[in-house]
Amino acid sequence: MNETDGSNPVGPMERIEELIAYVEEARAIPMSRNCKIDRAEVIGMLEEMQAELPADIRRAEAMLAERDKIIDAGQRESDRxxxxxxxxxxRxxxxxxxxxxxxxEANRIISEARNEAQRLRDEVxxxxxxxxxxxxxxxHRALSGVERGRDKMHALREIGSFGPSEEEEDSQRPLPQI
Structure with missing residues (x-):
């Protein structure tokens, strides 16, 4: 019934199943719910389970610890x-x-610059x-002065106030007789 020769490792669940099968196969005592089993064989099976159980528990605890480390690392990575x-x-x-x-701020500066530029344009x-x-x-004053000068010149020309010049007068005078 024991299969622990090293080639096929048997875990605690398989050992429990073997024990259940052993008890189920045991001869029943007539008129009772009890059965007849070999005490030594059952105790031997239970002792084997007891011997294997710490190693299995250690493996399970190690697996749980590893799982917890993985979960913690995942939680830390998630938090990060x-x-x-x-x-x-x-940011x-x-x-x-x-x-x-x-x-x-840029819009305010642009608005102020436009207002200042408009103010400067208005001043210019x-x-x-x-x-x-x-x-x-x-x-207008210069043109008025030019117009007055031209009008005066035309008026003087029309009334003839421009007489012969001194040279012309000298040429028209009779020459003195000596």
């Missing part, structure tokens, strides 16, 4: 990934807020208009 994700999210939100703030336009108006008045 979550922290990195939260950090990246915060992106911060970068977005900085970008939005920079855009608002007013200066140029004033300068041109003054120049226009100067030109």
């Amino acid at each position: 990934i979550i922290r990195e994700g939260e950090s990246e999210h915060a 992106l939100v911060s970068a977005h807020e900085i970008t939005v703030s920079a855009e608002h 336009d007013e200066y140029v208009d004033t300068t041109l108006a003054n120049f226009e008045q100067f030109l």
Whole structure:
């Protein structure tokens, strides 16, 4: 019944199944629920199980410990990934807020620059208009002076106040007689 020659390892579950099968195959005592079994053989089977059980328990505990290490490592990696994700999210939100703030500031500066440029254009336009108006008045006075001079010249010509010049008068005078 014992198959522990090393070629085919038998685990505790198989040992329990062997024990159950042994008890089931035992001869029943008539008129009773009891059966007749070889005490030494059952004790031998139980002792083999008892001897194997610590090794199996150690293997199971080692497997559970390994499983716990893997779960812990997975949890640590998961926590690290979550922290990195939260950090990246915060960085992106911060970068977005900085970008939005920079855009608002840029728009404010552009608006101020446009207002200042319009104010300067208005001042330049007013200066140029004033300068041109003054120049226009100067030109009007100059033209008025030119017109008056031409009118006076025409008037004098018409009334003949332009007499012969001294040279012409000298040439028209009779020569003195000596």
